[in-house]
Amino acid sequence: MFPWFAIGHITPYIHLSNRLAARGHRVHFLLPGPTTLAKLAPLNRHPHLITFHPIAVPHVDGLPRGAETTADVPPHLTPLLFAALDATEDQFRSTVSRVGPLDVVLYDSAMWVPRIGRELGFLTMTYGVVSAAVGALRLVPSTDEEMARTPPGYPPHSAVVPRPDEIKQSRIFAENFGSVSLYDRIVTSVSGGDAMALRTCWELEGVFVKYMEEQYGKRALLTGPILPDRDHRLGLDEKWAAWLSKYPRGSVVYCAFGSESLLQKDQFQELLRGFELCGRPFLVVLKPSEGCATMEEGFPEGFAERVIDGEGGRGLVCGGWVPQLQILDHPSVGCFVSHCGFGSMWESLLSDCQIVLVPKQNDQIVGTMLMTKDLKVGVEVEKDEEGWVSKEKLSEAIEMVMDEGSEIGRVVRENHLKLREVLGDGNLQERYLDGFVCQLYDLLEKC
């Protein structure tokens, strides 16, 4: 396993490794170290079968010292992290040579992995952990489509289509990420592999997966959602459990925007004012806003006195890492305000929470269209001309799904419940994994 240096990518690769190890397979896992390794090592449930190999992220001019993943750098420095990834080719080669022989390497952004695979004799395939919908809309190997139109042959009935903010964000694919554009990097990575694996399932994204198979001329091996089983999750710290348990069932609004999102101070403040305005207990987990050393420095005036110290401590705002899955599982949590990163999207789908979405990046906007327009399981907060949400719109969206009398709230709850029954069926994940492993054996036999 050799995922891109981002927590949202490394984590699902570890979950997949756990599932494979549970079937007796041996996994070697390359990830940045020492900090990221220390943070994620507890997720390894089969240390006798899964070996972590820390990669020293090479220094590249302009990259902060010690930066290992996208969580450690502001978004505009991400290209430098890609340059650092490319500079790990020798470390990758020596590690896979040392631990080999290998059957298959799963990777996502290191586009040179297939070349080394052909030299050393192992299969290679990208493991895509971002939605197939974004792959279909933006990353099929064609260069001449207009940004404002869906590409030729695109699934005709989907409401996941280009829209202004998504088009604006999609310009990122043309930007240089390391030595090549992000578009070329992803297309080269996918095209170079022997097949492509995707973290999704036919029930959710079947039309997009088929479209990608046609466009790339490659078989897609689906792993299903790949979340840790409930009984294998780490426990919830007493401090969270105690605070959450103060509130009635389904009443707390939880907000988190993944491991990368960095808000400007005014965006951060408006968001907090929205939670204050909606009047419900809330737990917000974000990074300190841009330019602020602490969370408190970014708070709106008088905010801490009013809702953190006052009102019985109705609000909790945290700048660190929280166990998101366990928080979503807590009976008091009833609403998840999310950025719709692909990991959080799955976690929201498999939770009992009502879903409110505030996407920023391209794939989050695509995921949001999938969730709100195709699947109709949540609502999106309307943004203003500046591209951000107002406190009133945020509060309205939360009420729209949380208020008992709301028709929209009823519809999304029903749709969500139906989908969760399909996706949450314990056998679904096992079936996908069995199929995935069989397809891997098939490919290996043919080589």
Ligand SMILES: O=c1ccn([C@@H]2O[C@H](COP(=O)(O)OP(=O)(O)O[C@H]3O[C@H](CO)[C@@H](O)[C@H](O)[C@H]3O)[C@@H](O)[C@H]2O)c(=O)[nH]1
């Ligand atoms: O305090 C926290 C914050 C996050 N998480 C977990 O970290 C993961 C975050 O992943 P995701 O929701 O995908 O968000 P990002 O970290 O923002 O993910 C990046 O990678 C994703 C692909 O997985 C993309 O879809 C996103 O746009 C991109 O920002 C999830 O499993 C969360 O449960 C925690 O456990 N605790």
